[in-house]
Amino acid sequence: MALKYIEEYRDGVLARGLVKKIHSVSKKDLRLMEVCGTHTTAIFRHGIRSVLPQGITLLSGPGCPVCVTAQKDIDAFVEFARVKNVIVTTFGDLIKVPGSSSTLGKEKASGADVRIVYSVFDAINIARENKDKEVVFCGVGFETTIPTIAAGILMGIEGKVDNFSVYSANKLTPPALAALMETDGVEIDGFILPGHVSVITGTDAYRDTFEKYDIPSVISGFEPIDILQAILLLIQQNEAEKPALENAYPRAVSDAGNGKAKQIMNQVFEVCNASWRGIGEIPLSGMELKKEYQKFDAAIRFGMDMPDVPEPKGCACGEILMGLKSPYKCPLYKKKCTPMNPVGPCMVSSEGSCAAFYRYS
Template identity: 50%
Template sequence: MALERLKDMIFRLSEKINKQINIMEVCGTHTVAIFRHGIRSIIPSNIRLLSGPGCPVCVTPVEDIDRMLFIAKKPEVILTTFGDMMRVPGSNGSLYRAKAEGADIRMVYSPLDALNIAEQNREKKIVFFAVGFETTSPLIAATLYEADRRGVPNFFIYSVHKLVPPALEVLINTEDLKLDGFILPGHVSTIIGSKVYEFIASKYKKACVITGFDADDILNAIAMLLMQIIEKSPKIEIQYRDAVKPEGNPKAVEILYRYFEPCDSNWRGIGVIPNSGLRLKEEFLHRDALRLFDTPEIKSVEPRGCQCGLVLRGIKNPPECPLFAKKCTPENPVGACMVSSEGSCAAYYKYGAS
């Protein structure tokens, strides 16, 4: 459907709703796409798009960065991680800074790259800082399988993986947000499917659409959400049908839960959410970096003045943070939301309020 027709449809539908509609996207790629396409500037004023905790780098708390910094400085360790994690500030510096000071920290594009480093450096302990949602965690599980298959004993992970559905329930119950619906994540949903979200519609009566990342995908999703709200028929709809099936990807889910099990997890700006993280199962704890290293009690400190936590909960927009575009910029990030390309602050800084 042409963009102009979609835009007209959204305006017609919005006129039938005599209140502000709060819709949250919970995928960092959607956040960037909404800014890049200028979606906010072409929809009616009574539709408010909120950015949620859809960036795994952003929701990783300072305490986890601090633990990685402690481990990375050990002479027998090679720490491996994705590029965005290198720049996230801990209480006393970042992994980039630790690397500059002599720690052996290497950026990788895949956990398989980290496993190859372990295979080539058997005298070292290789730790992979495992960050991500359900999109990347099956790949970590597959890498653990491969480590055992190849017989590589010196490969370990520190899992800070997060699960999306438990976080959505917390957001629904955040009174300040008064959410009417969700644009559900496309990439995550290719793995877990749509059925896992049913509680949002059945229990909480919130409209939900899983969509893709083009402008027409997102506008289509907004129109579908408005129709659900007008008809008072909340459901989980899939607009992104080429990639997402109701059952998801059973093989990916099977290998994920072969190695991991849900656990309580701390989210930056939100706090501990029950069963929202992933830890290694008992039989695979020989791969757990925290079990390998006796990390001391670390008193982690959030950056003073940073409003990243409120931005991640959708309560504040990035410019409402006193540090935004002043002390905190992509070149000199204070908070994690300005580090990752999927972070709300980084997207707002690059594209403006569009």
């Protein structure tokens, strides 16, 4: 559905028409996963769950970067904050995520120099202004964020900013989808694929996963009309038993994606195995600095190698991220775990499933 203005993607008449169509074509019970945390929040904010047929269940997936960051990586961020003369720079959501023994927020309250930034470029500027200190940037993101981190490193080289480094806990989306499909007990009838990640990767990035698992997959934008349309397409594919990889966000996503962003990302980073909270290690799902850029690798610069540790007792973030549980099924939800006192990252991040359920449902 090609519309001209953003308001049209929020149009009530169009939305009601799509909801009516969804009800008329929906016969089977289906479990559809919105992979991206921004979709989870948008779905709640627009009340989309409440207008769907009863048989359509929406599951939140592993697309919130803070939520999938492994406990050992959170512990590493906390350890950096404890090193003398280090300034830790981080996106705001990470500051409250509990590590094994502390949070970045608690370390800051105890005197550590932890600063919230809006991009890696802020971190570079902080490094420029604090030549007598080391600045570590907590790299947590998907394909949307990684090219900017790569650009930051190139900028650091150009500006001879040597007191700056990145701890890369960055991750790639398609390998996580494949890992979900390989996990026992995971039942998914279709993926609502992330719009902003797809702007970078392009539709082609999902082709291998789609072809291997024959799973209905639709790239969606974030307005209510976008999301309803993606849901309709997934239901139609399932009802017709004709799985397809469709791009319902063509105003932003092309087949090939953003070539320049991918080129910068692949110039600085290379694919590696990565630990995902609750899921464990997924082969070739992370991005680490290439050898020629390793002097900007904070883990190497500081010899930081934190051990794997279990997630907080009772926290079901891992199962929620795999669509195996809803936050309601976590015994700690709204009891021991609230946005003021989060136990796991899914309650911290603005894109986290538990936080979205808490705020909107």
